[in-house]
Amino acid sequence: MLNAVLAAFVLAFAAPLVARHMPRQVGTIAALLPAGIFVWLLNQAEMALGPGVVERWPWSPLPGVALTFRLDGLSLLMALIISGVGALILFYAGAYMHGQAQAGRLYALLLAFMASMLGLVLADNLIALFVFWELTSITSFLLIGWHFQEERSRAAALQALIVTGGGGLALLAGFVLIGLVGGTWEIAELSAQAGTLQDSVVYLPILLLLWLGAASKSAQFPFHFWLPGAMVAPTPVSAYLHSATMVKAGVYLLARLSPALGGTSEWSLLFMVTGLVTLLLGGWLSLKQNDMKRMLAYSTVSSLGLLVTLLGLGTKLATEAAALYLLAHALFKGALFMVAGAIDHATGTRDLRRLRGLAGALPTSALAAGLAGLSMAGLPLLAGFAAKEFIYEAALFSGGGVWILTLLLLAGNVAFVVVAQQMTLRIFAGASLSFESFHAPAIPLWLAALVPGALGLALGLLPDVTATLAGAAARAIYGAPVTIHLFVLPGSVTPMLLLSALTIAAGILLYRRRVQLEPWLNWLDQGARLGPEGAFQRLVEGLPHFAARVTALQQNGRLRSYVLWIVGTWLLLLGLTWALRGGPGLPANLLVRLSDLRFHELILVLVILAGLASVMLANTLMTLIVSLGVVGIGTAIVFILFGAPDLAMTQFSIETLGVILFVLVLYRLPGVVRLSPRRTVLRDSILTGLAGAVITLMILIITDLPLVSPLKTWFAGASEPLGHGHNVVNVILVDFRAIDTLGEITVLGIAAIGIFALLKLRPGRKVAEGKDGP
Amino acid sequence: MEVALAIVIGALYAAGLYMMLRRSMVKLIAGLVLLGYASNLLIFVVSRLTRARPPLVPEGAQGIAEPFADPVPQALILTAIVIGFGLQAFALVLVRRAYQAVNNDDLDQVTASDRPDLQQ
Known part of the structure; x- marks a missing residue:
């Protein structure tokens, strides 16, 4: 049975080739496969009508998903219809589509659909069935939208896909519930334990989810409207998918699950x-x-x-x-x-x-x-x-x-x-x-x-x-x-x-008497406009508007609103967790820990904070640059005091380079201006102040916990014997983690190229210089 | 000192984020620089502070006697400082070019990169 399904998929890929070389015979050739499957099914009929034929191919053994195929009376009837009507339809399509562009694609899609539909009715594992179920929805979508140049076709295809695909999602949820209650995905095993399923508390949810899936697929009220819309497809498609086979999938599913859930x-x-x-x-x-x-x-x-x-x-x-x-x-x-x-x-x-x-x-x-x-x-x-x-x-x-x-x-x-x-x-x-x-x-x-x-x-x-x-x-x-x-x-x-x-x-x-009845029928029709199709239309039209509004709110192209969203979301999630779950408060021993602060350290802290205040209040560019320098040098002194001379040296040189860089472009820079209204300043102050407070609290809590650093001990002990260097930080950078340093150099190189491009290349020049431009 | 530095780092983060939320281009760069300082100090402090004991192996020795400063965060921060400088330099030149191109230092008026329809 797997072979039959696979053969149809394989032939589906070959069909466009055949159509290109033998446009007249392609329908007949394609029809041979379903005809062959039909004959093979008849051959198996005696077994199928008796004990049934079962094939099992392990797929994903751990969650119990297998490609189990079962040919019993019900699947035999459905498979005969699918392959029999399928052969006739392909034969018919050969004449119907003759001379039309891209006809090969139609045979390919019809065959792919047939393979999926055969898989659907033969599958005896809920997950395998679901995969084939979705495949029929997708091939149906592609076939309804066959005349993709026409907006009407695209709209009908999309409508069918949204309705059946949405139902499919509900169905998957239902299947998962069934699997959880029954402990297996195998339909045959589920049928044997109907009592467990029907006594379960989730029996009603399962039924409703199943209803959503089956009713949307089989065009039941209130999802019936997609089927007449699907008639924009070529007639072979309407005859095959939308009358004989695919729309029966929902009915088939109800029939298949009747022993397990029905009654x-x-x-x-x-x-x-x-x-x-x-x-x-x-x-x-x-x-x-x-x-x-x-x-x-x-x-x-x-x-x-x-x-x-x-x-x-x-x-x-x-x-x-x-x-x-x-x-x-x-x-x-x-x-x-x-x-x-x-x-x-x-x-x-x-x-x-x-x-x-x-x-x-x-x-x-x-x-x-x-x-x-x-x-x-x-x-x-x-x-x-x-x-x-x-x-x-x-x-x-x-x-x-x-x-x-x-x-x-x-x-x-x-x-x-x-x-x-x-x-x-x-x-x-x-x-x-x-x-x-x-x-x-x-x-x-x-x-x-x-x-x-x-x-x-x-x-x-x-x-x-x-x-x-x-x-x-x-x-x-x-x-x-x-x-x-x-x-x-x-x-x-x-x-x-x-x-x-x-x-x-x-x-x-x-x-x-149909002529006399017409006024009646038209009068009754007034209500249809308010029905489910109208609701669907409003949903489809409203969704892009809603999406546009959300996008305008979140993705408006302004950097500061992105920062605002990120900080706001972070604070909100943190605050919610804190409020709901509770969290650590301020450590109790703060005053004791603060008492080890020495006088020169206190002065340093105050200088950094003063520099920071000056950065925020700066009116001119020069004040801003100098104040930033104060904060940077202050940081470097922290590094000196706490045993990181390498960091301090790097920070000093970077500060110097930074000031030079600033001054070089100083006259080309805009000035320091105040643009935000008072309310925005207040809002941003509160939000960023909160963010800073959370960071402070976080550091206080972290530094209060005991720390074990095996890496510290390892690097200190391995630096001299393995790296032959006395400065552990240097050995880490150029030896143990040399690739990281290479990455760092690469980043600097890329930044340099970017700066060069920004300074030297102008989009306007490209046009002026013609083909020789960058 | 950890407690005092925790407050300094919180203030640096608050000030950095605040400056990034401003509409002036120059303040945006100042915000980036401040966030860089804040992150470096954050990594430095959470690995605990050790006064005046750099991770240097004495001549003739195989290892270092405790207490000494943790070399691992120092290596990380060294990389971060250098990359932070690259970022700062790039941002500075970018702002210069942007200012030259649009002749406006209000970031609210410079949204074209995300809005292709407005690029013309």
Whole structure:
């Protein structure tokens, strides 16, 4: 399984090369890999449907992160959809993208996405799953922003990334909590200890974080808005990522974690409410769209809501219905998207109001759309029919609130029937219109849509195959053996059959009366502006303003405000720690320690302080330089008195050099001026005075502690025998720490070069002297 | 003396930071120089003071008898003094050039290095 995932990643890198050399065949060649994976999966099916296939590659053993892959009923179903639809999409994209610039990048991204998605559904380790989860978000971002020259595309891509990426962060937090409670990242082991997880105090936080991750990924209310926006991507992307696979990742995650976390009343309430709201909202919004792709996108939102509802319900029947619907939906929605793309390609428009009577011009697409539409509407003989029967059965036997649940599901399903008619009758039936630039689509454009459409029929006609596939998936979700019984045609009249018939009848009626409904739909639309998309928009627009304000406050280019921030932050953190934790106060023996001060030392201290006061009060440059010299010489005398003659000598020579330097540039320097207003002076005095007091206190506390200096003893003893020098400081500088001294010389050299550059080079001269300038 | 020097160092830090917060260019340099003195003395004092016993090995001896001043901070400070001088020289020439270029000694008016939009 690792090989399959890796192979797709490797081929992703090779795809642009293939596209450059064989632009016509690249789609077909790229499709061979997913087709191969599909065949390999079918080959493994017997094992997968039985005990399951497990692979484990150690990754980071200490925190227990491993690349564990598990092929069971659920991951088999998902992987078959991913590789099967993936092969068709790449085949389709070969014709759809033919002749477009950078088409190779699209195949690369589609393959990289497919690899990530396969990894996501096969991974049996939470951390590995999370890595693949994020990879799908990133590839989705890149694919939505395919037309990166257009601002609309970039905005939609960014919106999708922020919503799904933000959800991903929440999900990671949830995973970490699960790992902490369960003591393992392995999903199979977590499923075995559902009790521990569900009794934990953090069960509700885990559920909410999981909800954030799954709902944002699978476009559930209130995060549904990014999916219709994502329709700016090329149609193969919409068909693959944003209907058949990636948006199912959230649903898949709920299904995968159902055995470990599901079955509680919190779980049911949270996901059923979310799912039902999304089902109805998506269905309602799909009715008023005129763009084929947007209509299908809202319908997908609605379908995802249905799946989340079923997983929230979590009964045996509901998981069976979910597995059946997952399969049927991937087939019919993928097909319908590809039909929409083919029509767009042939006629140059996706506007439903401008399309009519295309059956004559595009008979094969019409056939594909018809099959998919019948499955979507849930008519007998097709895969969608069985799914709908089970959905109603699950609702009728759900235990509580049966009628409300059934009614809401019925309403959602009616919207599907309307969309199915829009995509078939409205586009293909009737008198044909003429299009200026009509050209017949290439074979892959209709063939790739016809295959899943026909598969929907085949699965309806082969109930045993469908039942085996969906049953194995349902078993993995439900956590106990499940057997589904399907029939080609219903043998007797059941409540479910009546509900199905009612759905279709209501759908047809609604479709016929859609013109009368329009004012209603538009009136209801007023509320959408205040909804989550508006909030997201305000957040995105407000963030740069906020950032600009913070930057203007902190990074205004004025040196003194940077110093102020640094000193202020330092004092604040120190003060807070002191206040909260307590800290050492003034040492008690200060007077005793002060008493060893000798008279000449006292005079020296007073001279330094006087020099300092003079520096601060200086009115002329000369006073300032002389006062600085007083402080510097005072420091040098401190060094003399306390056994550091080398330091004193250096300090004296530096002071002399410094004064010479000052005087050399004296006449080119600005004078000493008073610029700050009184209030600023007061504020700065208080702040810097506090900083100085803290330093003094710190020194007093440090010097009160005992000091052991092994280095002092070592250097004093090693200087003569090892360095053959009597002056220990000198030996340290030129022998033991010679590299440091080399660094010091380098710094001086760089400073000298900098000074030279400042004095001799002028930016203005470069222009005047032409190419020979510095 | 440690107590007295602790007060001197605190005063040097306070004065150095205060001068760095001023808008005048020359005062900024004075602040830098003061902070240099303060840091050197800080390292010197926290390694404890020993009166008039420099770390010199007497002729013919292999080591030094206690008490003597710690040579390690002295080596550090020696480097720091020299580098501090390099910094001071560079800052001085920089201010001279900046003053020449913008003809204004108010640092609040010299913000262009962080604001590329204002450089023209």
